[in-house]
Amino acid sequence: MCSYIGTATLADIPEIKACDLVCFPEEDPVTYSSLFKDSILSPHRVVYVAEYDGRIAGYVVVKMLEDELAGEEEKECRQGYILCLGVHPTYRNLGIATKLMTAAENAMVQEYHFEYVYLHVRVSNHAAINLYAKILGYQIHDTAAKFNIEGEEAYVMRKQLQGKQPHFLGHRFTHGDGFFWTKASLVLGWLLEKLFIAR
Numbered sequence: 232m233c234s235y236i237g238t239a240t241l242a243d244i245p246e247i248k249a250c251d252l253v254c255f256p257e258e259d260p261v262t263y264s265s266l267f268k269d270s271i272l273s274p275h276r277v278v279y280v281a282e283y284d285g286r287i288a289g290y291v292v293v294k295m296l297e298d299e300l301a302g303e304e305e306k307e308c309r310q311g312y313i314l315c316l317g318v319h320p321t322y323r324n325l326g327i328a329t330k331l332m333t334a335a336e337n338a339m340v341q342e343y344h345f346e347y348v349y350l351h352v353r354v355s356n357h358a359a360i361n362l363y364a365k366i367l368g369y370q371i372h373d374t375a376a377k378f379n380i381e382g383e384e385a386y387v388m389r390k391q392l393q394g395k396q397p398h399f400l401g402h403r404f405t406h407g408d409g410f411f412w413t414k415a416s417l418v419l420g421w422l423l424e425k426l427f428i429a430r
C-alpha cells in the first residue's frame with residue numbers, strides 16, 4: 232500500500248530517475264538526470280515522492296516562481312509551476328498522482344502563500360488532462376506551440392489555489408516503525424474482535 236507521500240531526499244534520486252525514464256521515455260535522460268538533484272537541493276523547488284511497498288512509485292517536482300514567468304495579467308502573483316509528475320506504470324490508477332499533486336498544492340499555499348499553480352501538458356496526454364481537469368480542477372488557460380522535441384502543442388493549464396485541501400503528507404516509516412504499527416494494528420484488531428464477540 233501507499234505508505235508515504237513526502238519530501239524526497241538525495242538517496243531517492245536513483246529510484247526517481249528509474250521511474251522517470253519509464254514515464255518519459257522520449258525525454259533526454261542527461262537533461263533530466265541533473266534536474267532531480269538540483270530540485271531537491273533548491274530552496275525554490277519542492278520534490279515529493281510516493282512510496283508504495285517500499286518502492287518509489289511516483290514523484291512530483293514543483294518550481295516556485297516569483298514573477299519572471301507570469302503572464303502580463305499575473306505580474307503581481309507568485310505562482311507554482313509543476314515541472315514534472317510521474318507515476319510508475321505498475322502503480323497507476325491507485326490515486327497516487329492525485330495525492331502527490333494535492334500535497335504539492337498544499338505546500339504552495341501553506342509554505343509559499345501562492346495563489347495560482349500552472350503546468351504544461353501535451354494535448355495528446357489524455358490521462359494527465361483528465362487528472363488535472365476532472366479530478367484536480369485545473370482549467371485550460373492557453374496553448375503553447377512546439378512544446379516538446381516532436382513539436383507537439385501543449386495546453387497551459389492553471390488552477391487558483393484555495394486554502395488547505397485534504398493532506399496526505401506522512402511520516403516515513405523505518406523498518407522498525409512498520410513492524411511496530413503492524414503489531415499495533417493486529418493487537419487492536421484482536422481487541423475489537425473480542426469486544427464484538429463478547430456482545
Ligand SMILES: CC(C)(COP(=O)(O)OP(=O)(O)OC[C@H]1O[C@@H](n2cnc3c(N)ncnc32)[C@H](O)[C@@H]1OP(=O)(O)O)[C@@H](O)C(=O)NCCC(=O)NCCS
Pocket residue numbers: 254255316317318319322323324325326327328329330351352353356357358359361362363365366
Ligand atoms: C498521468 C499520471 C501521472 C496519472 O497517475 P495516476 O497515479 O495513475 O493517477 P490517479 O490514479 O491519481 O488518477 C486520477 C485520475 O486521472 C485520470 N486518469 C488517470 N489515468 C488515466 C488514463 N489512463 N486514462 C484516462 N484518464 C486517466 C482519471 O480521471 C483518474 O480518475 P478516476 O480514477 O476517478 O477515473 C500517470 O499516468 C503518468 O505518470 N503518466 C506518464 C507521465 C505523464 O504523462 N505525466 C504528466 C505530464 S504533464
